[in-house]
Amino acid sequence: MSTGTMDETGGRLPVQVGQEQLMALLDHTSAVIYMRDADGRYLLVNQEYERLFRLRREDIVGLTDHDLFPAAIADEFRANDRQALAGGVPVQVEEQAPGEDGLRTYVTVKFPLVDAAGKAYAVCGISTDITGRKQAEEQVRRLNDELELRVRQRTAELEASTQELDAFAYSVSHDLRAPLRSLEGFSQVLLEDYADALDEQAQGYLGRIQANVNRMAQMIDDLLHLSRATRTQLQRERTDVTALAREVTAELVAGEPDRAVAVEIDDGLVAHGDPHLIRLVLQNLLGNAVKFTAHTDDPVIRMSAQPQQGIDVFTVRDNGAGFDMRYAPKMFDPFQRLHSTAEFEGTGIGLAIVHRVVTRHGGQIRAEGEPGRGATFRFSLTPAPDDWVLR
Amino acid sequence: MSDGPILLVEDNPDDVLLTVRAFTKNHIKNALVVATDGEQALRLLHGDEPLRPALVLLDIKLPKIDGLEVLRRIRDDDRTRSLPVVVLTTSNEERDIVDSYRLGANSFVRKPVVFEEFVKAVNVLGVYWLLVNEPAPTGPGT
Numbered sequence: 001m002s003t004g005t006m007d008e009t010g011g012r013l014p015v016q017v018g019q020e021q022l023m024a025l026l027d028h029t030s031a032v033i034y035m036r037d038a039d040g041r042y043l044l045v046n047q048e049y050e051r052l053f054r055l056r057r058e059d060i061v062g063l064t065d066h067d068l069f070p071a072a073i074a075d076e077f078r079a080n081d082r083q084a085l086a087g088g089v090p091v092q093v094e095e096q097a098p099g100e101d102g103l104r105t106y107v108t109v110k111f112p113l114v115d116a117a118g119k120a121y122a123v124c125g126i127s128t129d130i131t132g133r134k135q136a137e138e139q140v141r142r143l144n145d146e147l148e149l150r151v152r153q154r155t156a157e158l159e160a161s162t163q164e165l166d167a168f169a170y171s172v173s174h175d176l177r178a179p180l181r182s183l184e185g186f187s188q189v190l191l192e193d194y195a196d197a198l199d200e201q202a203q204g205y206l207g208r209i210q211a212n213v214n215r216m217a218q219m220i221d222d223l224l225h226l227s228r229a230t231r232t233q234l235q236r237e238r239t240d241v242t243a244l245a246r247e248v249t250a251e252l253v254a255g256e257p258d259r260a261v262a263v264e265i266d267d268g269l270v271a272h273g274d275p276h277l278i279r280l281v282l283q284n285l286l287g288n289a290v291k292f293t294a295h296t297d298d299p300v301i302r303m304s305a306q307p308q309q310g311i312d313v314f315t316v317r318d319n320g321a322g323f324d325m326r327y328a329p330k331m332f333d334p335f336q337r338l339h340s341t342a343e344f345e346g347t348g349i350g351l352a353i354v355h356r357v358v359t360r361h362g363g364q365i366r367a368e369g370e371p372g373r374g375a376t377f378r379f380s381l382t383p384a385p386d387d388w389v390l391r
Numbered sequence: 392m393s394d395g396p397i398l399l400v401e402d403n404p405d406d407v408l409l410t411v412r413a414f415t416k417n418h419i420k421n422a423l424v425v426a427t428d429g430e431q432a433l434r435l436l437h438g439d440e441p442l443r444p445a446l447v448l449l450d451i452k453l454p455k456i457d458g459l460e461v462l463r464r465i466r467d468d469d470r471t472r473s474l475p476v477v478v479l480t481t482s483n484e485e486r487d488i489v490d491s492y493r494l495g496a497n498s499f500v501r502k503p504v505v506f507e508e509f510v511k512a513v514n515v516l517g518v519y520w521l522l523v524n525e526p527a528p529t530g531p532g533t
Binding site: 169170173174177178180181182184185186188189210213214217 | 403405406409412452480481482483484486502503504505506507509
């Protein structure tokens with residue numbers, strides 16, 4: 001054994017790498033290293049092995065795993081040894097061995113030592129503790145399962161509440177309208193059959209009853225529309241918003257033959273959303289624009305889109321009656337109106353529907369207006385990062 | 392020209408009154424027979440001495456046997472398979488419309504709240520189903 005020492009002349013002797021140096025390496029690694037002969041008797045273990053199993057190398061040499069470990073574990077070690085000896089190539093396996101606080105898991109590389117004649121005479125093993133990693137993997141798997149379960153529960157809850165909404169809307173559809181029909185019908189019967197007995201004022205009162213019945217029927221229908229906008233499943237697809245807007249515009253214009261309204265829809269407007277629900281949004285926003293420009297000379301309505309930090313923002317602008325910004329915060333509430341029925345008809349459900357659809361798409365909506373100078377509605381249909389605010 | 396009776400299947404007495412009135416206002420001469428629930432309707436159509444109506448006006452929300460079940464049994468029976476059936480009801484929920492047509496309704500009409508509109512609707516229905524439309528023949532050999 002030579003070390004880097006000085007010779008007689010004071011010069012350094014070259015370092016020779018021998019057993020002492022190699023054992024030093026083996027004894028300072030965190031891997032567990034060991035060597036056994038073809039019969040499974042220990043030839044060598046490193047310091048980490050000693051520390052882990054609280055054995056001394058002098059005591060182990062010559063013993064087998066069956067002398068040191070429970071049978072099941074010893075059997076596994078022996079089997080893996082045999083595999084390496086027989087195969088003649090390194091094998092990698094996962095093994096378990098007892099540790100301080102229970103079984104620990106190791107990834108082990110075992111390879112044979114082969115003599116000049118090609119016969120395997122010993123097997124070497126290098127084992128690394130992967131218990132921590134395995135625990136982390138198990139944790140992840142458990143969290144995933146929990147998450148899946150929660151998703152399934154939420155979906156079921158959502159389906160249940162959608163079904164309730166469905167049943168509610170259905171019952172409203174039938175049960176609330178029938179009495180309204182009777183109220184309206186019998187008011188009409190009175191007007192027709194008792195016209196002689198009813199003076200003008202009485203007939204006027206009956207007229208008021210009928211008007212209110214009508215209004216209530218309209219509100220019920222509007223609530224049903226609003227609930228449909230919530231109930232129907234949102235199915236996103238690439239939607240040609242330009243084409244949809246032009247269709248809706250054509251329908252609106254056809255419904256107002258006495259008016260000439262200039263509606264410009266920009267080309268190339270596209271959204272990734274539910275076309276049925278987007279149509280609802282367009283019907284209401286464009287419909288409002290047409291409605292509120294009724295008393296405007298040269299009414300102009302325009303729909304366009306611009307990206308804001310990568311998110312498409314659609315704009316519908318008109319130069320009609322506009323509104324007072326002081327009342328803007330409530331304008332998306334159901335049945336909230338900013339104009340009297342005498343000025344413009346309507347029950348105030350349209351914007352509530354628009355707001356519901358936009359929100360369901362994960363988007364935002366903003367309205368700006370000035371009395372007498374028109375209104376601008378800006379909305380997005382894509383979920384955005386938390387700090388993105390529609391301008 | 393169909394001059395058989397019109398079978399009105401309707402459980403709401405107010406609706407019956409208003410419907411009779413609407414037919415009267417339209418000078419529709421056909422007799423109006425009223426069944427106030429599904430069971431009674433089927434007894435009239437499939438019992439002894441069955442009624443052979445020119446038109447059936449069917450509400451779908453009925454007590455005991457509901458309207459859609461009545462429709463199914465009307466279509467299931469050879470004697471009444473080709474009867475003109477107009478579903479006349481309050482709801483316009485898509486589900487109801489789809490189910491009605493699937494079970495063989497000839498038409499689906501949502502009853503308007505405004506009575507004058509209802510009178511106009513009855514007029515149109517009467518003209519079409521009793522005058523314009525050719526019903527399936529019911530004579531011997533068919």
